[in-house]
Amino acid sequence: xxxxxxxxxERWDELLNDSPSGASPxxxxxxxxxxxxxxxxxxxxxxxxxxxLLQAAxxxxxxxxxxxxxxxxxxxxxxxxEAEASAATPxxxxxxxxxxxxxEEIAEHRAQLESKIFANTGDRFKDxxxxxxxxxxxxxxxxxxxxxxxxxxxxxxxxxICFVSLTNFQVEQNPMQTAPRVAVVExxxxxxxxxxxxxxxxxxxxxxxxxxxxxxxxxxxxAPGAAQKPGLxxxxxxxxxGDKPEVDLPTPREDxxxxxxxxxxxxxxxxxxxxxxxxxxxxxxPSTANTAASDARDERxxxxxxxxxxxxxxxxxxxxxxxxxxxxxxxxxxxRESQDMMADSAQVDNARVGAGARGPAGPSGPxxxxxxxxxxxxxxxxxxxxxxxxxxxxRRSAPEKIxxxxxxxxxxxxxxxxxxxxxEAQFTDGSRSRVLWRGAVxxxxxxxxxxxxxxxxxxxDARVVLKETKDGETETVAYKNVPVGEAxxxxxx
Amino acid sequence: xxxSVPSTVSPLPDNRQSGTYPGDTDLVAQCRAGxxxxxxxxxxxxxxxxxxxxxxxxxxxxxAADAAQDAFIRAYRSLANFRGDSAFGTWLHRIAVNTALDAxxxxxxxxxxxxxxxxxxxxxxxxxxxxxxxxxxxLAESQPVLAALRQERHIAVREALAxxxxxxxxVLVLFxxxxxPYEEIAVMLELPIGTVKSRIxxxxxxxxxxxxxxxxxxxx
Numbered sequence: 001x002x003x004x005x006x007x008x009x010e011r012w013d014e015l016l017n018d019s020p021s022g023a024s025p026x027x028x029x030x031x032x033x034x035x036x037x038x039x040x041x042x043x044x045x046x047x048x049x050x051x052x053l054l055q056a057a058x059x060x061x062x063x064x065x066x067x068x069x070x071x072x073x074x075x076x077x078x079x080x081x082e083a084e085a086s087a088a089t090p091x092x093x094x095x096x097x098x099x100x101x102x103x104e105e106i107a108e109h110r111a112q113l114e115s116k117i118f119a120n121t122g123d124r125f126k127d128x129x130x131x132x133x134x135x136x137x138x139x140x141x142x143x144x145x146x147x148x149x150x151x152x153x154x155x156x157x158x159x160x161i162c163f164v165s166l167t168n169f170q171v172e173q174n175p176m177q178t179a180p181r182v183a184v185v186e187x188x189x190x191x192x193x194x195x196x197x198x199x200x201x202x203x204x205x206x207x208x209x210x211x212x213x214x215x216x217x218x219x220x221x222x223a224p225g226a227a228q229k230p231g232l233x234x235x236x237x238x239x240x241x242g243d244k245p246e247v248d249l250p251t252p253r254e255d256x257x258x259x260x261x262x263x264x265x266x267x268x269x270x271x272x273x274x275x276x277x278x279x280x281x282x283x284x285x286p287s288t289a290n291t292a293a294s295d296a297r298d299e300r301x302x303x304x305x306x307x308x309x310x311x312x313x314x315x316x317x318x319x320x321x322x323x324x325x326x327x328x329x330x331x332x333x334x335x336r337e338s339q340d341m342m343a344d345s346a347q348v349d350n351a352r353v354g355a356g357a358r359g360p361a362g363p364s365g366p367x368x369x370x371x372x373x374x375x376x377x378x379x380x381x382x383x384x385x386x387x388x389x390x391x392x393x394x395r396r397s398a399p400e401k402i403x404x405x406x407x408x409x410x411x412x413x414x415x416x417x418x419x420x421x422x423x424e425a426q427f428t429d430g431s432r433s434r435v436l437w438r439g440a441v442x443x444x445x446x447x448x449x450x451x452x453x454x455x456x457x458x459x460x461d462a463r464v465v466l467k468e469t470k471d472g473e474t475e476t477v478a479y480k481n482v483p484v485g486e487a488x489x490x491x492x493x
Numbered sequence: 494x495x496x497s498v499p500s501t502v503s504p505l506p507d508n509r510q511s512g513t514y515p516g517d518t519d520l521v522a523q524c525r526a527g528x529x530x531x532x533x534x535x536x537x538x539x540x541x542x543x544x545x546x547x548x549x550x551x552x553x554x555x556x557a558a559d560a561a562q563d564a565f566i567r568a569y570r571s572l573a574n575f576r577g578d579s580a581f582g583t584w585l586h587r588i589a590v591n592t593a594l595d596a597x598x599x600x601x602x603x604x605x606x607x608x609x610x611x612x613x614x615x616x617x618x619x620x621x622x623x624x625x626x627x628x629x630x631x632l633a634e635s636q637p638v639l640a641a642l643r644q645e646r647h648i649a650v651r652e653a654l655a656x657x658x659x660x661x662x663x664v665l666v667l668f669x670x671x672x673x674p675y676e677e678i679a680v681m682l683e684l685p686i687g688t689v690k691s692r693i694x695x696x697x698x699x700x701x702x703x704x705x706x707x708x709x710x711x712x713x
Contacts, residue, residue: 009698010694012694012697012698013690013693013694013697016697049708050701052711052712053701053704053705053708053711054697054698054700054701056646056711057650057653057697057700057701057704057711058669058697060646060647060650061650061654061665061669061670062669062670064549064647064650064651064670066541066545067541067544067545067548067549067554067557068541068544069540069541069543069544069545069558069561070544070554070558073536073540073544073558073561073562074533074536074537074540076558076562077533077536077562077565077566078529078533078536080562080566081529081532081566081569082529085529
């Protein structure tokens, strides 16, 4: 058998171990093959050179120095272990103060508690789970007799209250609020600001603007006569008078919550009563609108990163540009929602006006999309004023990760899976319908999809639809309702 | 009592003076009872090998010292899990290997080419070569050319070792430098013994390839 250099190389390990410098003899090498490899090695100059190099390297490894450990290594280890040992000792001052009860005392205490609990109830609740809860609660109350335990309980309660308060405050201070945009909006000329009210809005859900500072409302949106700007009214009517039914924007009332009158030093803009009924006047040329939009975009790109300190929560509640008729917001609305929502509603209203200036063909940012979706709001929402159109949507939380699967009832060569979200949910880009998958699917094959959506607590089910595209036409093959949001989870439970 | 949280710390016993050398098993049992001094003896007994292993795995003295310390601390915390299936040293080396690998993964870069070793052991008393330093000194005095050649070889092999992939380097360190048999390496690395053998063979070939550029150093 002729052995090649490669075959010989495979035997080097055994040859090395067989050599005088090897650590141990070979175990499973077949003698004949090993002899052939040795023979090849004796004849092949190339293999000889490489094998010699390998041997030399190995010998070099064998004489590698044994590095001495640092002299302080042992001390460091001991020090760390001692530190851990001392740290493991309970050092709670409360624990030291707390009186120690022996097992007998605990048993006696428990017996006393049980006798008190069941003194008037007999044995009715002894075997029920609620009885144990009662016992637990009673023991908790009884334990409050101990000062240390009371301090612990009070501390825990205070911590809980602080946590809840902070959480609520953080919800108000939504990080998506648009403080950096504020200064720019205020510096813009009136004509541009009307566009800016739309253009500046990030691709974020309406809730993002919930706690925006008062400065975030473009001045021009509330400036006297702003609503009568021809472009604004015309475009808004384009939005509202499409195929969808027009929203009945309630006429603001004169009586309103005091919250809107909290800034008397601000000049009150003129009423905006003509928003709904004012006829279109002069339609601005698209070039004008585009110029304004591009200016706004440039401005946003150049200087919107300048951070502006967020206004205090009180300031958030009263937009400086809130027109006086907004004070006529019905009181029940305020009772139903918190006050800070009204600031948002005013922004929504202003944004809607701005969106009208942009028109349906404008940017698909949230305000424009919201304005276009306004007619689709449900009846419950329409009960509110026009300034509060989006209150029902404000409770959208952070994007919810939703998983669903749908099984194909038959084989489809050109299938697609579309997710249709309910009114109370939307994708992060503001859309409510999205194709998540396309491809071929076999009969009874299940396809899972994952998506993220901002969902209100009280949302209807989303729908995962399996569609087939054939001859240019798409038809629904199957669908599946997927519960989303808190209400959906409740329903699914 | 939890062995990982000893409540008492006794002074270091000097067993060498009293002439008693308890085995690792006895010391482990004492450690489990919360005797920190017993663990200190174990550290003293194994620290050089563990440090050496970490050093050749990491290529840096400081990192090796940290890894060795971390390995001993981990071992102490895990003493309750030591079942005694293998020798304590093997078990400790397994922890050290894993600790060194963790350190390698943390820094996510190629190990240092043993630069602090190259800088000469004589400059750093911590880096003392406790095995061969006297012999090298004698050789340097008697045959300086040969000593320089050996030093060059040494550096070349170290750098080649540093360039090896992690899995190759660890088996070469354990087998060629530390001198562990296949079986113990298999236990340490939790690999089949056949895998260990083949990996060592491939690691050697790779090391040889890395040394091709300085082949003349190894030609007599």
